[in-house]
Amino acid sequence: MIPRRQAFTLLELMLVMALIVILASLAAPSFRAMYAEQSVQDAADLIRAKWAQARGRAAEDSIPYRFGVVWGTGIWRIAPDTDDYWTGSGEGGDTTNGTHIILVGDLPGGIKFTSADNGASSVPGAAPRDPASVPASEFARLITFLPDGTAEGYLRDGSDATELTIALHSDGTHSVLELTFRALTATVTTRWTDAKPR
Numbered sequence: 252m253i254p255r256r257q258a259f260t261l262l263e264l265m266l267v268m269a270l271i272v273i274l275a276s277l278a279a280p281s282f283r284a285m286y287a288e289q290s291v292q293d294a295a296d297l298i299r300a301k302w303a304q305a306r307g308r309a310a311e312d313s314i315p316y317r318f319g320v321v322w323g324t325g326i327w328r329i330a331p332d333t334d335d336y337w338t339g340s341g342e343g344g345d346t347t348n349g350t351h352i353i354l355v356g357d358l359p360g361g362i363k364f365t366s367a368d369n370g371a372s373s374v375p376g377a378a379p380r381d382p383a384s385v386p387a388s389e390f391a392r393l394i395t396f397l398p399d400g401t402a403e404g405y406l407r408d409g410s411d412a413t414e415l416t417i418a419l420h421s422d423g424t425h426s427v428l429e430l431t432f433r434a435l436t437a438t439v440t441t442r443w444t445d446a447k448p449r
Contacts, residue, residue: 308329312398316330316396323365324363366417402434428443
C-alpha cells in the first residue's frame with residue numbers, strides 16, 4: 252500500500268497562485284470600468300439633487316437661482332441669479348431676509364461637465380482647483396430656476412435653450428452619461444452613450 256500524502260507540493264501551490272493572478276488581471280479592467288460608470292452615475296444623482304434644491308430655493312425665496320458650471324471640470328455653483336452673486340467675488344450684496352444660499356462644489360471622482368449640445372470639449376490636463384477659490388465670473392450660466400417652478404436653459408454660447416443636454420464623463424470609461432433638462436417643466440432624463448465626450 253502506497254502511503255497517502257498529507258499536503259500539496261510547492262509546485263501545485265505555485266500553479267494555483269499563478270492561475271489566481273492571471274484571472275485577477277483579466278478581471279481588473281472590468282472592475283475599473285464598472286467603478287468609473289458608477290462614479291458618473293453618482294455625479295448625475297448629485298447634480299439632479301442640487302437642481303431640485305435650487306428649484307426649491309427659487310420658489311421659497313421668490314427669486315431666481317442660477318446653476319453655473321466651469322466647463323471641462325466638475326466645478327458647479329448655485330446662487331441667486333443677480334449680478335451681485337455672479338460677478339467679481341460673487342459673495343452677493345445685501346439680501347432682504349439673509350437666507351439666500353450660495354453653494355459651490357465639485358463632482359466626485361474626477362467627473363467633468365461637457366456640453367452635448369454643441370460639441371464643447373473638456374480641458375485636457377486642467378489642474379484640479381478648489382471650487383471655493385474659483386471666481387464667480389468664471390462660471391458659465393447653465394440653468395436659471397424661476398420662482399414659478401419653471402426654468403430657463405442656456406447653451407455654452409449663452410443662447411437660450413428649451414432643452415439642454417450636458418454630458419458627464421470620467422477618464423476611466425468611454426461611456427458618457429447625458430442629462431437632458433427641459434426648461435419649461437424642469438424635468439431631467441438621463442441616458443448612457445458609448446461615444447467619447449466631445
